[in-house]
Amino acid sequence: GAFSRYAPFEGQEASMVGSAKALRDVDWIVPTYREYAVFLARGVPVRELLLRLVVRRGDPVKGHELTLYGSRRYRVLMPAGAVGIMTSVAVGLAWGIKLRGAGEVVLTYLGDGATSKGDFHEGLNMAGVLGVPAVFFCQNNRYAISLPVERQTASPTIAEKGAAYGIDWYRVDGNDVVAVKHVTSVLVERSRSEHTPFLVEALTYRLGPHTTVDNPRVYRSEDEVKRWRELDPLRRTRAYLMERGLWSEDEERAYIAQVEERLNAEIEQVLGEPEIEPEVILEDVYSRPTREVLRSMEELRRQLARLRVSERHQPFA
């Protein structure tokens, strides 16, 4: 109940971690609202993400755009909430990198639903024409909220849409972390040296709800979810490691206990941080506030003061 809203990624861990681990520190990530495992894999501190999710002072994005995350330090572009539009923004970023000769690569995340947006097609078209160092990583998790992918496109695969734009495309088992890491690493390095874009379709499944305010039972069967649970990437990774004697039940128990303890302590800490002042919403409109912004700020303060006075007189019963 502490988070306002959140888009869980259970089932997509292998796609997110495998792809993020294919990057070098200089590379850029263009995420959607769901890529929290990507941020962790990149090394963003848990505390920073928690401050973001509970919207407390210290939130790197200062309360703007609930649940979305961006960071200059970790080279994560702040996405827009509107689905799909970051595909073309990422092309601009990658083109800039090419013009500067910077040797960086842009890894752009998108969902199956985003491929129906014009921005996806415009972005891929420009990426092909300009020859930019960008890898488009589409997590086909079978749903865009309640809409199954079969109703999203009549194309047999999402990946092959790259062909229309002269972009090489690949499909990978998105629940196999080793396969995802391998494919993405090869393409990221080729993209870096050859300035060529690629499109990857990672076949995966969202095991949880779309967000914490969604009820997936109304649009898909328990049976379907059960079938995908058997392909849970965590289960598969565990089996793979145990078979090779690299992981054990004891180690796992100890590890989970340790992580839970640390996480609970961090959550308690961030919940103790002061809330963000509403005025902050106007702070970053321009690098230096204009007269209009200052006037709005004054007006907001007046309204807030009035609100606080009336709250005091009519306490919420």
Ligand SMILES: Cc1ncc(C[n+]2csc(CCOP(=O)(O)OP(=O)(O)O)c2C)c(N)n1
């Ligand atoms: C332009 C636009 N239309 C609709 C929405 C509402 N919306 C939010 S997430 C989402 C589904 C996106 O599905 P997909 O691209 O497959 O990503 P996933 O949520 O599965 O990770 C929709 C329709 C939105 N945010 N922006």
Ligand SMILES: [Mg+2]
């Ligand atoms: Mg989807």
